[in-house]
Amino acid sequence: MKKGTKQDITQSFNVAIEGIIETIRTERNMKFHAFCTILVLMISIFLGVSRMELIVLSISMSLVLAAELLNTAIESFVDLVSPDYNLLAKRAKDVGAGAVFIAATNALIVGYLVFHKRIAGEFASFFDLLKESYANVIVFLLIFLVILVISIKSFFKKGTPLRGGIPSGHSALGGALFVGIFFLTDDVRIFYLSLFLLILVLQSRVEGKIHTVLETIIGAVLGMGVTYLFLSVLKI
The missing domain is CATH 1.10.287.3610 (Helix Hairpins)
Incomplete structure (x- = not known):
């Protein structure tokens, strides 16, 4: 029993x-x-x-x-x-x-x-840390952009997370680094050099038939826009 x-x-x-x-x-x-x-x-x-x-x-x-x-x-x-x-x-x-x-x-x-x-206290400490280190800001932005690009690609359901689709992830990262360099230096020669490198990144994605011209432009604009807004808010 x-x-x-x-x-x-x-x-x-x-x-x-x-x-x-x-x-x-x-x-x-x-x-x-x-x-x-x-x-x-x-x-x-x-x-x-x-x-x-x-x-x-x-x-x-x-x-x-x-x-x-x-x-x-x-x-x-x-x-x-x-x-x-x-x-x-x-x-x-x-x-x-x-x-x-x-x-x-x-x-x-x-x-x-x-x-x-x-959480408010933790975020305040986190942003204080970012302000103290430009390298931390750029690393955080690049990670954020990768997540954002993958999320947008999954929404449009075109391409794979790391290849093809809209927007171009490489172009977004290139645009972010271009704006990051722009905030870091006042040397016009470095500005044009970084712009030239960004154009090469876009051209290589199109030349390799991985992205269309529009996809690379959208990616670059996304990366530049997000980076500019973030660095402007932090006033770096």
Whole structure:
């Protein structure tokens, strides 16, 4: 009797875990919530939140995950019993989505109250560090541009992250370095030399039939624009 009871409990845990895994695997919103939960936990450890703050964050995140699980269960059941459009089925799904929205809004408010001062302080220290080192600024900008270019390419779904597509990543990096050199020196000879090198980069991408002229120009303008705005804000 005891053995059977133990097996029933174990099976209950297995079923519950399988339900969570299946929801994460099949539901886009659950993937997002799970990612945010892991990210918040990592940030909490990094910023050293208090024990009480961690408890409040854990409760808020658990409510969001539980609400999303219940909403998924409601949607699956409604689709099973009412495959055709029905006003009551729509209402059931809307109510379930509303529960997720309330839980997520509460989690956002809690996260803001816990993190806003800490994150503001960290960003202030980060930008102070950037201002003190021109090399750090350029490295940060190049990394940011790479991420931005890949994101834009994925949006247009043309080419691969590292080859082809719009905009040209090499042209964007070349444009960023050109503006970086422009801010660094007043020597007109260096300015024209860096401009010549930028043109060579654009020409090589077109000559190699990796990008069109328009794609290289957009990449260069993107790199120059982002770099100019960032360096102007930092007043370097």
